Amino acid sequence: MANRYITTPVYYVNARPHIGHAYTTVMADILARYFKAKGEDVFFLTGTDEHGAKNAQAAERVKKTPKQYVNELASEFRIAWQGLNIDYSQFIRTSDPKHEKVVVDFVQKLKNAGFVDKRRYSGLYCIACERYLTPKELESGLCPDHKTKPVLQTEENYFFALSRFQEKLIRTIERDELLITPATRRNEVLGKLRTGLEDVSISRANVVWGIPFPNDPNQTIYVWVDALINYYSATEMYDSLGGWAEHPADIHLIGKDILWFHAVIWPAMLLALKLPLPKTIATHGFFTIGGEKMSKTRGNVLDPLELVEKYGVDTIRYALVSAFPFGTDGDFSEEIIKQKYESELANELGNLLQRVLIMMKKYNLCSLAKKWQGAKRNKVSSRSRKELLAVGEDIEKYRFDLALSAIWDIVRQGNEAIERAKPWELAKNNKAKLEDVIGNEYERLLLIARLIKPFMPATSSAMEEQLQSCVPEPLFPKIDG
Ligand SMILES: [Zn+2]
Numbered sequence: 001m002a003n004r005y006i007t008t009p010v011y012y013v014n015a016r017p018h019i020g021h022a023y024t025t026v027m028a029d030i031l032a033r034y035f036k037a038k039g040e041d042v043f044f045l046t047g048t049d050e051h052g053a054k055n056a057q058a059a060e061r062v063k064k065t066p067k068q069y070v071n072e073l074a075s076e077f078r079i080a081w082q083g084l085n086i087d088y089s090q091f092i093r094t095s096d097p098k099h100e101k102v103v104v105d106f107v108q109k110l111k112n113a114g115f116v117d118k119r120r121y122s123g124l125y126c127i128a129c130e131r132y133l134t135p136k137e138l139e140s141g142l143c144p145d146h147k148t149k150p151v152l153q154t155e156e157n158y159f160f161a162l163s164r165f166q167e168k169l170i171r172t173i174e175r176d177e178l179l180i181t182p183a184t185r186r187n188e189v190l191g192k193l194r195t196g197l198e199d200v201s202i203s204r205a206n207v208v209w210g211i212p213f214p215n216d217p218n219q220t221i222y223v224w225v226d227a228l229i230n231y232y233s234a235t236e237m238y239d240s241l242g243g244w245a246e247h248p249a250d251i252h253l254i255g256k257d258i259l260w261f262h263a264v265i266w267p268a269m270l271l272a273l274k275l276p277l278p279k280t281i282a283t284h285g286f287f288t289i290g291g292e293k294m295s296k297t298r299g300n301v302l303d304p305l306e307l308v309e310k311y312g313v314d315t316i317r318y319a320l321v322s323a324f325p326f327g328t329d330g331d332f333s334e335e336i337i338k339q340k341y342e343s344e345l346a347n348e349l350g351n352l353l354q355r356v357l358i359m360m361k362k363y364n365l366c367s368l369a370k371k372w373q374g375a376k377r378n379k380v381s382s383r384s385r386k387e388l389l390a391v392g393e394d395i396e397k398y399r400f401d402l403a404l405s406a407i408w409d410i411v412r413q414g415n416e417a418i419e420r421a422k423p424w425e426l427a428k429n430n431k432a433k434l435e436d437v438i439g440n441e442y443e444r445l446l447l448i449a450r451l452i453k454p455f456m457p458a459t460s461s462a463m464e465e466q467l468q469s470c471v472p473e474p475l476f477p478k479i480d481g
Pocket of ligand 1: 126128129144145146
């Protein structure tokens with residue numbers, strides 16, 4: 001039975017996977033791989049959010065039925081995750097009848113518990129956001145995210161009594177029983193919670209592509225409610241997860257745009273059913289691409305698979321992680337990838353491995369590789385242990401960029417140590433010292449391979465293989481163009 005349950009959001013399939021989706025998913029994959037390497041039984045859930053008016057409209061634009069359309073998009077997401085070497089446990093789809101059934105049961109239970117009633121509601125609705133906007137949120141009458149005019153919509157909807165959970169949520173978040181990281185995001189949520197909490201509509205009239213509301217086929221369960229419940233329905237659908245009541249999610253990884261849904265609405269739904277809360281909501285910031293907001297109209301949307309094809313999967317994983325701290329906004333671009341490829345990957349890591357292996361061959365030290373490996377297996381040096389612990393702590397605190405920069409310090413120290421020791425001179429007059437220097441670098445490379453494993457699994461394996469075979473091959477060869 002899994003003892004650590006990690007999730008990404010289910011991604012809304014009204015567009016193809018882009019670098020923003022890749023970012024969240026790669027970070028979740030790093031965490032999952034890290035905890036697995038520690039010997040934990042990890043369940044890593046990702047998937048797609050497939051209902052709602054926006055998806056139905058996207059299907060109509062390409063003259064497909066919603067089901068055809070979401071099938072195609074769901075497989076595009078799977079293909080993208082395969083390309084990025086994402087080792088998820090299950091890929092959940094909200095149009096899966098098993099999930100749909102759990103959602104209906106969940107909403108029925110909310111109703112039975114007295115937290116749902118039907119009301120007439122008028123408001124300004126942004127179709128692109130799939131939600132009502134409050135007058136406070138508008139910027140010169142437009143949706144701040146989509147710059148479109150919301151439409152006045154009046155409908156009868158079911159409402160969830162969110163307001164009844166204000167005090168409880170404040171207390172829970174203040175005590176970090178529901179841990180929201182980074183602290184800036186936690187404080188934002190607390191600030192907004194303290195200004196008051198309004199009940200929210202959890203159904204839509206006239207939305208055909210969705211899950212019918214229990215006992216009221218004219219209403220559809222609001223796509224956001226349907227999507228949030230995926231974390232719970234997975235625990236009913238997949239045997240290796242215990243039920244949510246025994247083991248709720250440990251980590252929801254999300255982007256900051258969906259924090260309110262995850263930190264307020266989702267926990268309130270769980271509290272209403274007396275279910276335990278997820279332990280952590282780890283929130284990342286927004287991307288700009290070359291200093292500008294990513295958008296289709298600007299034509300700067302980065303396709304993760306194209307980048308993987310050009311630079312290799314681990315380059316993209318490395319570049320995403322090291323570009324900026326997980327919790328903050330940051331800039332990304334192909335220029336950044338190129339630069340990191342040439343300097344940190346090829347010239348620093350690739351070069352260290354190459355020169356050590358080439359010297360081992362040249363000075364007939366390959367036969368010592370087995371001995372050095374054996375020594376390494378028998379006794380992880382105290383320095384290595386310290387590095388492993390420090391990098392592990394960074395990963396567990398979502399400081400992925402710092403973990404990588406600590407590892408790259410070790411890489412640079414390796415290149416510097418070689419420059420200082422000048423093995424090419426030792427080879428002439430001091431064989432014992434030469435063995436010592438190269439042996440140290442060999443051990444360092446084994447440590448680096450182990451440290452980068454969750455971040456760059458393929459590179460880690462390639463390093464280990466070369467260190468076994470003593471046959472150097474460039475990890476990051478020159479790229480044309
Ligand atoms: Zn909008």
